[in-house]
Amino acid sequence: MRPDAQPGHPAVLHLPVMFAQVMEGLRVLENGTYLDGTFGRGGHARGVLRNLGPGGRLLLMDKDPEAIAHAEREFAGDARVAIRRGSFAELAQWDATGAGLDGVLFDLGVSSPQLDVAERGFSFGKDGPLDMRMDPDSGESASQWLARAGEAEIADVLWTYGEERMSRRIARAIVARRAQQPFLRTADLAETIASVMPRDKSGIHPATRSFQAIRIHVNRELADLEAGLDGALARLNAGGRLAVISFHSLEDRIVKRFIARHAKAPPANRRLPETTGFVASLKEIGGAQRAGADELATNPRARSAVLRVAEKLEGAA
Structure with missing residues (x-):
């Protein structure tokens, strides 16, 4: 629910942006461990929790103290949930991620509650x-x-x-x-x-x-995004999914290039000596995805949203 729409629009009650596509992209496993790096007001987090069993785990992060207070009010009693205030750029420094993650979500930009206050x-x-x-x-x-x-x-x-x-x-x-x-x-x-x-x-x-x-x-949104993507790749288990929703071209370009850099061998350059063989660590899933007509009809803030999903491959470092 992180639109980069024109500030000043009234609040709209709706599911978070591209909710169904995100849930499909993350492919939540009953006993998996997932990190929502941009909790906001918890729309995607609730979707993940609905698909987790008693052995599953959901880690929540957000810079915003109001978002964290909301998370603590709603989820503090759920033993499957751990909450940390901070930027997702620091996710790899959180001990809770050390055992590995089966999915990571970043819903970028400013959230609806932030815009509307x-x-x-x-x-x-x-x-x-x-x-x-x-x-x-x-x-x-x-x-x-x-x-x-x-x-x-x-x-x-x-x-x-x-x-x-x-x-x-x-x-x-x-x-x-x-x-x-x-x-x-x-x-x-x-x-x-x-x-x-x-x-x-x-x-x-x-x-x-x-x-x-x-x-x-x-x-420092773009620097944090680059650090967060590196941290997500380092912490994802083989088969784990990375899902990122961006709302403007600068963010999307960083995500697109990150996935491509880890999914495809760089083009050969005859002027440079050969390097060691490239080993892919990610596989892109589905290319760039956008909100459908039904969602746009009820949530115009989704019009600029782009979702990209990638899966960590076996044998990746």
């Missing part, structure tokens, strides 16, 4: 403090970063993580505006961005890509 600072549709941290007790807030970052750094973040073509113009406007007054509210930042941006014919708010970029930077 103005106080979290993710939304420009609902004015709130300019925070954007998934873990509000760790690292710099968006406001703090914008107060100290140089114009070139801001432009680079907007371009790299938001693919914002007007990144330099927006960065100049931010630096000029903060010289008069610091950015403390989401609406203030959104208005500053909109003031130097032409309206898109698609109707998308001019600040959409910039808010995405700043959020990704503040939370």
Whole structure:
């Protein structure tokens, strides 16, 4: 349930994004051990638990203290469940994963509850403090970063993580505006961005890509994804499944390349000496999957979701 939709949309009650495809992809075994690295509000976790027997195990992680509090309220009495607050980038450091995992799920991006609560600072549709941290007790807030970052750094973040073509113009406007007054509210930042941006014919708010970029930077989302994928591969048992839902091209590109790197031998290069034989450690399952028409009709936030599934092979390190 992690849409990268336009912030400010009202909350929608529905199953988590691509629920059926995720359950099919994970192929939950009755006595298996599974890790949900992005618990959110537990939609996928409940699906896994319904398929686990008394000998099964579900490990839950999330950076967000509100998500962890929700998990503890709902699952603390279930002996099959273990809960840890933290980034899935650190999953391999959790002792509970040491015996091996039969499935790992990452549902990337910002969650619906985070978007819908103005106080979290993710939304420009609902004015709130300019925070954007998934873990509000760790690292710099968006406001703090914008107060100290140089114009070139801001432009680079907007371009790299938001693919914002007007990144330099927006960065100049931010630096000029903060010289008069610091950015403390989401609406203030959104208005500053909109003031130097032409309206898109698609109707998308001019600040959409910039808010995405700043959020990704503040939370180190892409670096965490790369570390989490490595940790998942290291901890998966042979036959175990990795399922990742992404919501924008930057995330999906990382997941796609990770699976390809471990599933396919690199192309030969006649200019380089031959290396030792390639041994695949993953097998891609089903290619890129998207939400079906029925789900899109009831949950427009699923429109940008892409699910990729891979299985760890026998003999992989």
